[in-house]
Amino acid sequence: DAGITQSPRHKVTETGTPVTLRCHQTENHRYMYWYRQDPGHGLRLIHYSYGVKDTDKGEVSDGYSVSRSKTEDFLLTLESATSSQTSVYFCAISEDKAGLAGGGEQFFGPGTRLTVL
Amino acid sequence: DQQVKQNSPSLSVQEGRISILNCDYTNSMFDYFLWYKKYPAEGPTFLISISSIKDKNEDGRFTVFLNKSAKHLSLHIVPSQPGDSAVYFCAASVNNAGNMLTFGGGTRLMVKP
Numbered sequence: 381d382a383g384i385t386q387s388p389r390h391k392v393t394e395t396g397t398p399v400t401l402r403c404h405q406t407e408n409h410r411y412m413y414w415y416r417q418d419p420g421h422g423l424r425l426i427h428y429s430y431g432v433k434d435t436d437k438g439e440v441s442d443g444y445s446v447s448r449s450k451t452e453d454f455l456l457t458l459e460s461a462t463s464s465q466t467s468v469y470f471c472a473i474s475e476d477k478a479g480l481a482g483g484g485e486q487f488f489g490p491g492t493r494l495t496v497l
Numbered sequence: 498d499q500q501v502k503q504n505s506p507s508l509s510v511q512e513g514r515i516s517i518l519n520c521d522y523t524n525s526m527f528d529y530f531l532w533y534k535k536y537p538a539e540g541p542t543f544l545i546s547i548s549s550i551k552d553k554n555e556d557g558r559f560t561v562f563l564n565k566s567a568k569h570l571s572l573h574i575v576p577s578q579p580g581d582s583a584v585y586f587c588a589a590s591v592n593n594a595g596n597m598l599t600f601g602g603g604t605r606l607m608v609k610p
Contacts, residue, residue, distance in 0.1 A: 384540075411596050422501075422586055422600035423541070438597070470540055474596045485531060486598060488540030 403471030520587035
């Protein structure tokens with residue numbers, strides 16, 4: 381199994397409070413991603429990183445920010461949590477893309493269940 | 498507008514039979530396709546993939562078929578086992594887009610003993 385951990389695994393918070401989720405990898409992979417999973421929507425990309433201090437927005441980035449100061453850590457911050465951000469959040473990692481021969485697989489962490497009341 | 502769709506939210510099959518999970522996509526730029534399996538309270542795990550230069554890829558009991566003209570892929574599981582009961586996600590990517598994946602909504606497979 382790829383070495384990916386997420387913390388916390390569960391969190392309950394109140395509307396308007398800031399929340400930071402942490403993803404830590406031991407694989408030295410270049411790419412890191414944050415997704416949210418909601419019923420009927422599969423997994424939707426929030427933000428991703430292609431290197432230290434290099435990040436970009438995904439499909440559902442509004443209300444979220446990220447930071448990557450070290451290869452192994454990727455933080456997701458909800459500046460002011462809202463009830464619509466109640467979800468399960470997954471971090472994923474992947475190596476440099478290997479082209480059409482394969483290698484584009486992402487490996488996922490165990491997830492963080494966030495509830496915003 | 499969902500670019501990757503799994504139109505069947507659930508599927509039930511008998512142990513030993515074939516399970517066929519379907520996925521459709523709309524973006525003709527997608528050139529790499531993957532299937533992930535997810536158990537409750539765990540992260541998705543990679544199952545099998547196929548690139549657009551192929552129309553079939555096989556790994557043990559799992560085979561993925563790609564029909565580019567129909568923008569359709571399918572995952573066949575033969576024979577199905579109770580341990581295959583999980584949610585299956587298909588995903589697609591564009592070769593030069595930073596490994597970003599676009600996921601379908603998932604299909605819950607239940608294999609009955």
